[in-house]
Amino acid sequence: MSLYPGLDAPRSKNYKQFWAAVFCLSIIGIIATTFFATKSIDYVWRWNTVVKYFAYQDNMETVAEIEGIVASITPNGLTSNVHVQGVGEAEDYQVPTKGLVVGVNDYVYMEDVLGSEKKWKVGLMVLGLILTLKVSAISVVLALIIGILTGLARISDNPALRWTAITYIELVRGSPLLVQLMLWYFVIGTLFNNLLAAWGLSSIPTIWYGVVSLALFTGAYTAEIVRAGIQSVHTGQMEAARSLGMSYSEAMGKVIMPQAISRILPALAGQFISLIKDSSLLGVISIRELTKITREVVTASLQPFEMWIVCALLYLILTFGLSLIVQKLERSAI
Amino acid sequence: MIVATNVNKYFYVPEELHALKDASLTVASGEVVVIIGPSGSGKSTFLRCLNRLEYAEKGEITIDGMSVLDPKADINKIRAETGMVFQSFNLFPHKTVLENITMAQISVRKRSKKEAVDKAMMLLEKVGIAEKHHVSPSKLSGGQQQRVAIARSLAMDPKVLLFDEPTSALDPEMVGEVLDVMKNLAKEGMTMVVVTHEMGFAREVADRVIFMDDGAIIEEGTPEHFFTNPENERTQTFLNQIL
Numbered sequence: 166m167s168l169y170p171g172l173d174a175p176r177s178k179n180y181k182q183f184w185a186a187v188f189c190l191s192i193i194g195i196i197a198t199t200f201f202a203t204k205s206i207d208y209v210w211r212w213n214t215v216v217k218y219f220a221y222q223d224n225m226e227t228v229a230e231i232e233g234i235v236a237s238i239t240p241n242g243l244t245s246n247v248h249v250q251g252v253g254e255a256e257d258y259q260v261p262t263k264g265l266v267v268g269v270n271d272y273v274y275m276e277d278v279l280g281s282e283k284k285w286k287v288g289l290m291v292l293g294l295i296l297t298l299k300v301s302a303i304s305v306v307l308a309l310i311i312g313i314l315t316g317l318a319r320i321s322d323n324p325a326l327r328w329t330a331i332t333y334i335e336l337v338r339g340s341p342l343l344v345q346l347m348l349w350y351f352v353i354g355t356l357f358n359n360l361l362a363a364w365g366l367s368s369i370p371t372i373w374y375g376v377v378s379l380a381l382f383t384g385a386y387t388a389e390i391v392r393a394g395i396q397s398v399h400t401g402q403m404e405a406a407r408s409l410g411m412s413y414s415e416a417m418g419k420v421i422m423p424q425a426i427s428r429i430l431p432a433l434a435g436q437f438i439s440l441i442k443d444s445s446l447l448g449v450i451s452i453r454e455l456t457k458i459t460r461e462v463v464t465a466s467l468q469p470f471e472m473w474i475v476c477a478l479l480y481l482i483l484t485f486g487l488s489l490i491v492q493k494l495e496r497s498a499i
Numbered sequence: 500m501i502v503a504t505n506v507n508k509y510f511y512v513p514e515e516l517h518a519l520k521d522a523s524l525t526v527a528s529g530e531v532v533v534i535i536g537p538s539g540s541g542k543s544t545f546l547r548c549l550n551r552l553e554y555a556e557k558g559e560i561t562i563d564g565m566s567v568l569d570p571k572a573d574i575n576k577i578r579a580e581t582g583m584v585f586q587s588f589n590l591f592p593h594k595t596v597l598e599n600i601t602m603a604q605i606s607v608r609k610r611s612k613k614e615a616v617d618k619a620m621m622l623l624e625k626v627g628i629a630e631k632h633h634v635s636p637s638k639l640s641g642g643q644q645q646r647v648a649i650a651r652s653l654a655m656d657p658k659v660l661l662f663d664e665p666t667s668a669l670d671p672e673m674v675g676e677v678l679d680v681m682k683n684l685a686k687e688g689m690t691m692v693v694v695t696h697e698m699g700f701a702r703e704v705a706d707r708v709i710f711m712d713d714g715a716i717i718e719e720g721t722p723e724h725f726f727t728n729p730e731n732e733r734t735q736t737f738l739n740q741i742l
């Protein structure tokens with residue numbers, strides 16, 4: 166099962182079992198060491214606190230907004246219509262039938278509870294996860310489009326296109342994402358939102374500055390991958406397509422690109438996995454993605470070990486999911 | 500059908516090279532012209548200039564009356580009329596055999612899917628591999644791949660077919676099947692320009708043979724002329740080496 170089978174003598178019979186055991190023992194050792202190390206600093210693990218940041222029960226109360234008498238209660242499926250008759254005014258409330266605490270002819274004052282209901286709500290961690298997923302998904306799509314267009318411009322013989330592509334790629338690759346994020350939000354964002362305000366338009370939500378900076382950052386790397394992919398397709402393919410009478414763009418789109426993309430899928434997957442992880446920086450411009458939420462939750466729960474482990478696992482699920490999708494695409498491309 | 504007059508081609512990379520020197524050639528409709536010559540003599544370059552895969556800076560080339568070197572010429576139309584078969588087949592590996600043949604029919608010739616498929620199946624029948632229409636080209640032998648490539652070119656209903664050493668990349672036992680397809684095309688009156696080292700093919704099928712050396716056309720004549728009493732000394736040396 167090695168990359169170069171048959172170059173060395175066959176392994177001894179227990180080779181596989183022995184090293185598999187070494188691997189398993191090391192993993193168990195690392196986990197055990199971590200566990201006992203936390204014992205020595207008196208850290209109390211409370212994994213059950215994690216749960217409420219995924220889902221919790223909220224008590225939803227319906228309160229009266231006027232003073233008066235409950236004139237009638239009409240059941241209507243799961244909810245009931247409570248009619249409160251005050252002096253010169255009347256109100257109707259939809260109250261869950263099961264949670265009703267008033268009866269007909271009861272007198273209620275303002276702010277009195279008419280009924281309550283327990284409802285499941287998604288917790289902060291899930292909200293953070295969803296935002297991270299949303300930001301990453303939009304950025305991946307944008308980065309792919311930017312990357313393909315820039316990659317094509319990079320190999321164009323039009324100097325304006327080629328130099329624009331080179332300038333963009335070198336600029337973006339030459340500074341840290343964190344710095345670019347600051348530039349986009351605090352410099353460009355401020356200028357742009359001011360302009361919009363001057364024209365009487367509403368300002369662009371912060372999240373879009375995050376998405377744009379992520380997409381442009383990843384797009385520059387994607388462009389170089391795309392260019393390498395295009396160049397790896399034999400020139401004979403382009404010549405064959407063109408000698409059939411196809412135009413450059415037709416040949417590029419139908420013959421070169423499909424082959425290039427399927428070759429660069431593993432590299433693209435790596436780039437987009439980086440993008441998901443880089444989205445953790447968006448917290449600095451107060452976008453409440455997974456990492457920022459985890460920081461908030463740690464402050465509230467005082468259980469940093471559990472929260473950060475869960476946070477890492479959630480990122481792992483996202484990135485692993487992406488590589489599964491890409492592996493599937495790779496298999497169907499062959 | 501093809502008129503090439505004093506075609507000159509230079510390469511500047513890696514160093515300046517005068518690859519074609521005043522090459523002139525006229526091919527009549529239905530004629531089969533075979534180009535022979537030592538490696539590096541400019542045969543491929545000349546052939547590739549004919550459908551502008553290489554741009555010849557100097558000279559005049561017309562195909563079926565259309566000027567190839569005119570910058571304003573509709574080169575895609577000219578190329579669609581000028582099929583090209585490569586030494587390395589250059590089939591599209593991400594498409595099936597059938598799609599290889601229908602793709603340009605649909606996008607360039609604007610045929611309907613059904614028309615294109617019918618035509619492709621008819622051509623695959625003709626080159627003898629209809630039963631392989633749904634497989635990927637990589638599953639075919641070299642000889643079969645080259646026959647698919649010929650069918651792909653024929654699907655455009657070209658007026659001329661250019662072959663650049665179509666059998667040089669093949670195992671010896673597969674050369675025959677490709678040459679047979681080409682012989683049949685010649686019999687049907689296809690206009691063909693063939694660069695090849697297959698002297699048997701040249702002798703049997705060619706109406707005219709052209710010998711190139713060092714970027715220039717040195718000698719031109721019927722196959723009998725070439726294989727019985729070639730005039731030029733360099734032609735004699737070359738033929739002695741390979742026959």
Ligand SMILES: Nc1ncnc2c1ncn2[C@@H]1O[C@H](COP(=O)(O)OP(=O)(O)O)[C@@H](O)[C@H]1O
Binds near residue numbers: 510518538
């Ligand atoms: N794209 C190219 N760039 C530079 N030199 C080339 C190129 N194509 C061919 N040549 C040179 O032109 C000469 C003729 O080549 P070619 O036409 O391929 O010869 P043949 O097909 O007769 O073997 C050779 O010296 C070759 O090195």
Ligand SMILES: [Mg+2]
Binds near residue numbers: 543544664
């Ligand atoms: Mg050649």
